[in-house]
Amino acid sequence: MLRRVLQLGLGRSLLIRGLETRSGNSILDWDGKVSEFKKKIQSIMPGEPSNLMCDTKHLPPEHSDVVIVGGGVVGLSVAFWLKKLEKRQGAIRVLVVERDHTYSKASTGLSVGGIRQQFSLPQNVQLSLFSVDFLRNINEYLAVVDGPPLDLQFNPLGYLLLASEKGAAVLETNVKMQRQEGAKISLMSPEQLQKKFPWINTEGVALASYGLENEGWFDPWSLLQGLRRKVQSMGVLFCEGEVTRFITSSNSMRNSDGEEVNLKRIHEVHVKMDNSLEYQPVECAIVVNAAGAWSGQLAELAGIGKGPPGTLEGTKLPVEPRKRFVYLWHCPQGPGLETPLVTDTSGVYFRREGLSNNYVGGRSPTEEEEPDPADLEVDHDFFQNKVWPHLAQRVPAFEALKVHSAWAGYYDYNTFDQNGVVGPHPLVVNMYFASGFSGHGLQHAPGVGRAVAEVLLGGCFQTIDMTPFLFSRFYLEEKVLEQNII
Amino acid sequence: MRESVRDGTRWWGERPAPSGYEAQQDGGTQGVQAGFELTVILLPQPSKCREHRLAPPHPARDSERRILQEPGSWEFLRLIPPKWNGGKRGFRDLSGVVTPEGNRRKRRTLLQFLSDHFCDMEFLRENVLQKQMQKVSLENRSFTIIQDKYGRDIAGACFILQHGGSVKFRDREWIRSDEYRRFSAEVLKFQAVPVEAIDASGCAINYHGLDNLLPLKKLQCLSLQRCPHVDDWCLSRLYLLADSLQELSLAGCPQISERGLACLHHLSNLRRLDISDLPGVEYPGLTQILVEEMLPNCEVVGTDWTQEGPEEQPQDPASPIHAKPAARDLGDPCGVS
Structure with missing residues (x-):
């Protein structure tokens, strides 16, 4: 009987209390109580300015194990994999610092959103395959209790790469390697191409490679939102601010050749709040540089590249912002539903957008024509002079088209070899890089995030061996060249 | 824990x-x-x-x-x-x-x-x-042991039968499993006979489950009606059946959108395609027209514009789709009964 009474009594009281808190009697009134409490303190201690209860909600925490600079897809993916791979839930405190929460200039939202396996480096193919697997099972990876399922809007239509006679041999060896890695790529002769896609003019095309599976394009924004939602539910902290300063200490050491080497370690990151002079020093153990196009500047802040040229200390992170234009045009007679993402021999690319004969495309300018990356203004003459002629030559239907809109975005362009930088810096020992992907950061983000998290937690790459992408290649001048930059 | x-x-x-x-x-x-x-x-x-x-x-x-x-x-x-x-x-x-x-x-x-x-x-x-x-x-693991022992067709057939679908071998009757998803062992005897048609309507097949179906080189008719897990990613893999597939029904799949339908252009031998009642397709009419343009040799069954009711639906007397009770073990995933 006692048990019964206890059961009922406990049960009811707990239930009722629970429902009361839910209706917000004690919790929702918190702010009001705080101000009351402040007034009381002021009346007790009149002379003192009451900074005891100063509101610091908008500031980042004072300590964090890992600070990820850059809240784009790459940064969030690093955060996701750190939380996913940690041994005990909540073991690592992760803070993501993002300058602009509207992502107005971030490369993530402005990209065309393509994913392909047609790269010339095996590591890039592996990264792509890993990412495609991630995207396919995105509702398992990024499932949040009570959250609606994500719709990535993936268009599995493949990439069609065209090669002239000069590039045919390279294309063939690349496809061979891609097939070995497990990608489903088919080679096509101009005749087959003409039969498959009658709207293409095969003049000047010697060989084409066409991705049959796992290639296409998706909505980058929904991937970003999904990652953000998941990462937040895993307990990662977010902060809107800019990293302005690193507090470092340095140790002088001698290497085996007897040369003196300065090893640096970052202790604090100063995060400056938006539109104010206020900043918060965040003590941290590890900094991840995922600042995309601005990661070169961030590395300079940490003192990377500020030594005599030719030494490891003087080796800069060769990542700089490059402006790329994307145009959206309408062409009533344009290619139909089956249109893949076509990349011409001239470097012009386009894809279908929606069902009403709209197309999105652009072209990477040559070194000489490189536009000024200070702002995101669109150069419409570039389309008229450099893009349209090639488009119309490849697809005759594009003779008659109307540009509806255009935008510009940044590539985190690696001037050294157009490939990503992943892993720790050899001298600033607790700065890890995840940047410099020169336009394929979005599609490689899930794989890169995992690689960085593995290095951070375990000390070595496990899933995909990314040792060729380490920072030291800049000093050793070993270029890891990627030919297929679109 | x-x-x-x-x-x-x-x-x-x-x-x-x-x-x-x-x-x-x-x-x-x-x-x-x-x-x-x-x-x-x-x-x-x-x-x-x-x-x-x-x-x-x-x-x-x-x-x-x-x-x-x-x-x-x-x-x-x-x-x-x-x-x-x-x-x-x-x-x-x-x-x-x-x-x-x-x-x-x-x-x-x-x-x-x-x-x-x-x-x-x-x-x-x-x-x-x-x-x-x-x-x-x-549920969608590959039947590798059966595949090694009896061949791909038997493995594919067993997979579908175990999911509660039905299978037709060449020149044979339709075989289906009972409500407890049991089926007679005589399926294993059809080793030399290729699978000709599969009705997997309402089955919980997903991307990985398709591994069992894609090696069926003589498959002519595939029905994936009301499969809750069949999505655009699955459709992008159907190109492997391009040589043989003649009839495909995707009616009522909740996760299929026009983006996945676009990659059916690989299926050049397709004679009939059913894309009616797809809630994921935003503009069913326009999509149907575009799909018809993309597959000129194919009869595309889509939204019923004349509103004449279910008479317009394809009724194949040999197919057991309509003969079955609606309440299968898997239930009715998309709310269409």
Whole structure:
């Protein structure tokens, strides 16, 4: 009987209390109580300015194990994999610092959103395959209790790469390697191409490679939102601010050749709040540089590249912002539903957008024509002079088209070899890089995030061996060249 | 932790109204965290209430008592409704096509509240979610042993039969499994006969499950009607059947959109394509026209513009699609009955 009474009594009281808190009697009134409490303190201690209860909600925490600079897809993916791979839930405190929460200039939202396996480096193919697997099972990876399922809007239509006679041999060896890695790529002769896609003019095309599976394009924004939602539910902290300063200490050491080497370690990151002079020093153990196009500047802040040229200390992170234009045009007679993402021999690319004969495309300018990356203004003459002629030559239907809109975005362009930088810096020992992907950061983000998290937690790459992408290649001048930059 | 949570799940799912105290004392849930135990205590025991008759019925408290005694009123404290182990909710929840009823919403908000306040509850719910997803992927494993022993056609046929679909070998009758998904072993004798047609309507096949179907080189007719897990990614793999496939039905698949339909252009031998009733396609009419343009040799069955009812639907007398009862073991995932 006692048990019964206890059961009922406990049960009811707990239930009722629970429902009361839910209706917000004690919790929702918190702010009001705080101000009351402040007034009381002021009346007790009149002379003192009451900074005891100063509101610091908008500031980042004072300590964090890992600070990820850059809240784009790459940064969030690093955060996701750190939380996913940690041994005990909540073991690592992760803070993501993002300058602009509207992502107005971030490369993530402005990209065309393509994913392909047609790269010339095996590591890039592996990264792509890993990412495609991630995207396919995105509702398992990024499932949040009570959250609606994500719709990535993936268009599995493949990439069609065209090669002239000069590039045919390279294309063939690349496809061979891609097939070995497990990608489903088919080679096509101009005749087959003409039969498959009658709207293409095969003049000047010697060989084409066409991705049959796992290639296409998706909505980058929904991937970003999904990652953000998941990462937040895993307990990662977010902060809107800019990293302005690193507090470092340095140790002088001698290497085996007897040369003196300065090893640096970052202790604090100063995060400056938006539109104010206020900043918060965040003590941290590890900094991840995922600042995309601005990661070169961030590395300079940490003192990377500020030594005599030719030494490891003087080796800069060769990542700089490059402006790329994307145009959206309408062409009533344009290619139909089956249109893949076509990349011409001239470097012009386009894809279908929606069902009403709209197309999105652009072209990477040559070194000489490189536009000024200070702002995101669109150069419409570039389309008229450099893009349209090639488009119309490849697809005759594009003779008659109307540009509806255009935008510009940044590539985190690696001037050294157009490939990503992943892993720790050899001298600033607790700065890890995840940047410099020169336009394929979005599609490689899930794989890169995992690689960085593995290095951070375990000390070595496990899933995909990314040792060729380490920072030291800049000093050793070993270029890891990627030919297929679109 | 995982062990104990699994114990808890089974316990909640199978025993309808256990007494909280006993369950704690018999050691079955010793590893379960504090928040979980709390909810265990909260559960009253309706049958015992009636036996003991603790207090005389009080008029004012009568209604309250009745609510307390009614098992239904306490149901929202369960982690999962008791019918859950049928696996029906599993993919209903994932495909997200079930409209929430009022009762369901109430339970969900309470669960939300609990998981906001008790981290154990949160972990538990995350685990349940993971379990639901694992179940689907477990069901879609490849039949590698059968494939090695009897060949690809038999493996594909067994896979479909085990999912509750039906299979037609060349020049044979349709074979289907019964409601417990059993089927006669004579399927294994058809080793030299290729599979000609598959009706997988309503089956929980996903991307990985297609591995069993794609090696069927003589497959001419494939019906994936109302498959809750067939999505655009699956359609992008159908190009492997391009040489033989002549009829494809995708009617009623909740996850298919026009983006996936676009990659059916690989299927050049297709004679008939059913894309009616796809809730994921935003502009069904326009999509149908574009698909017709893309596949000029193919008859595309899509939205019924004339509104003449189901007479327009393709009725193949040999196909068992319409002969079957609607309430299959898998249920009706997209709410179309």
